[in-house]
Amino acid sequence: MTATIEELMKNAVDARRVAQNAIAPAVREARVAGWSWDKISTALGGTPNGETLRRDFGGEREAAS
Numbered sequence: 001m002t003a004t005i006e007e008l009m010k011n012a013v014d015a016r017r018v019a020q021n022a023i024a025p026a027v028r029e030a031r032v033a034g035w036s037w038d039k040i041s042t043a044l045g046g047t048p049n050g051e052t053l054r055r056d057f058g059g060e061r062e063a064a065s
Helices: 005-032 037-043 050-057 059-063
Strands: none
Touching: 005 037, 005 050, 037 050
């Protein structure tokens, strides 16, 4: 049985959502443990980069610094 393009795209979107939902708490815990944005990025394979992680997860307090 061959999957349609629509099914493949839906599966990809679902997988991305699961990954994003797993990354958010991991990033928060790593920051609490004192990890730098670059160290977190390295642990994630270099994507997203440290600056993107800071922007996406840093919140107001860290965005000002």
